[in-house]
Amino acid sequence: MNSENKDKIISLRHLLHANPELSMQEINTRHFLIDFLKKYTRLEIREYGHWFCALYHAPVPGAPMIAFRADMDALPIPEGDAVPKDHASLHPGVSHKCGHDGHCAALAGFALEVWQKQPSVNVCFLFQHAEETGQGGRECAESLADAGCAAVYAVHNLSGYPENSIICRRGLTQCASRGLTLYFHGRASHASQPEDGLSPAGALSRMVSYSQSLPHSHIFREKVLCTVIRIHMGEKDFGIAPGEGEISFTIRANQESDLELLEQLLREKAAGLAAADGLSMEYQIADPFPETRNHDSAITAVEQAAKRLGKERIELPEPWRASEDFGYYTKKCPGAIFYVGNGTDYAPLHSTDYDFNDRILETIVDMYLEILTEYC
Structure with missing residues (x-):
């Protein structure tokens, strides 16, 4: 990942973290992300009420469309004292304790890299609302299927695993x-x-x-x-x-x-x-929330991307009990969600002292770029 792009998305991540919004209330979050994409790219922006997507149109007729999704909503959890004051939540009782600010910043950084590299495949960067309540995935997945996407991918950060390791599982991955x-x-x-x-x-x-x-x-x-x-x-x-x-x-x-x-x-x-x-x-x-099942072809693409990048790969021994509405997407088209380790002793998700690990942003973007090469 370009170092200047990395600095840009770290700043974006901090902006999103300081301004968290609950499910179905992601108004400013959408505006921050759209403003970022309009400033640094010429991607087509399509808004759909609570959510939006940015589209890259490849200069190759008949190229497939590959989608990548990030969730935007925060949680009704107070910010802990461990979070640096320069980007701590400005809204009492609401904070990004699941890392969706980081997921969005990484997807925006990936969009910036795609715009600069101009690959020969169409890409949909989908920014979804209301993941925490399971409301957003169903709506977005319907639109994705109508658009004829060939595959869809997503990532989630995961504490308790080595920093920047890639964790994945075939078949059922979340309950x-x-x-x-x-x-x-x-x-x-x-x-x-x-x-x-x-x-x-x-x-x-x-x-x-x-x-x-x-x-x-x-x-x-x-x-x-x-x-x-x-x-x-x-x-x-x-x-x-x-x-x-x-x-x-x-x-x-x-x-x-x-x-x-x-x-x-x-x-x-x-x-x-x-x-x-x-x-x-x-x-x-x-x-x-539905069960989330990874498709073999998509999780193979994830594993191959991690191998080419030289990342430590860990197989999730059992499904992650936490639910994820990405399962609605994989009911509509082939896809996979994978996880990037925050660190073995990193603060757990949904805890007051949790803050997204900026050191894994580059890994997420690089993984997305490598996955995309499977379709070019």
């Missing part, structure tokens, strides 16, 4: 997941006469026990996980036995069919407990 909230409706009463009410306490406690037993059953094809993330019933008012309660889970599975079965079992159990205690029950789904 499917969704949020499930169960609401139990009963009747409140005076705390001295709980028999006059209909309390959800028993149903909530039994749901906790049941949810923790499910992953150990033998009815699923592969690994499933059920994490209780919130339980709420009443307030700290010692004169009231509450009649309303709710419990929220993140449910996760290697296979989408197992995820559907896990949700079904939880809802059926909740309905049975509600009926037994004279309660009514309803549920809500949030943040759905």
Whole structure:
């Protein structure tokens, strides 16, 4: 990567980090990125509401289109004191704790390099909204399929692995997941006469026990996980036995069919407990993510690129449990997501002291450039 281009994207990354925006609110983030691309390239910019893409048109008729995607959104996590003050978040309670600022800066740097090198293949640089909630991938993937892209790639930074190492996996690489909230409706009463009410306490406690037993059953094809993330019933008012309660889970599975079965079992159990205690029950789904599966041809291109660059290559022994809406893309066309190591002792993703490692920006850009040569 050109050293001047590297300096440019480090500055861009710091600008994005200082101005984080939550999912579906990535207004200034889009503007910063579009301004950067317009300043340093003549790529065609196409805006689609919450997201946009930049297109490089090769000077070769009939060349294939290869897409590369970066996510733009931040998280509702406070900035930690370990992040340098020159680019720390300016928005209290919101920060880039998953490295999407770095993903975007790297993709913008790749776009700059492509514009300067003028390769013989068409390239789509796709900047996606709302990855953290799973909303953006489905919308963008539909447009990508309509555009007839031959392949799509993405990257994610990953702590716990050697800095600038390339981590990848064939087939299933990240799990499917969704949020499930169960609401139990009963009747409140005076705390001295709980028999006059209909309390959800028993149903909530039994749901906790049941949810923790499910992953150990033998009815699923592969690994499933059920994490209780919130339980709420009443307030700290010692004169009231509450009649309303709710419990929220993140449910996760290697296979989408197992995820559907896990949700079904939880809802059926909740309905049975509600009926037994004279309660009514309803549920809500949030943040759905598909399973993400890499295509063999695409992950081979990643492995060959890493080999040519002399990068340390590490095979992910098991799917990364964290979910990723890039799975919507690989349902539409061949593609792969790979990972670049932040360092073995680097701050973990989604932690307050995490800050994207600028030293891996060049590796991401170089990997993208090498992958692109597979199609030239």
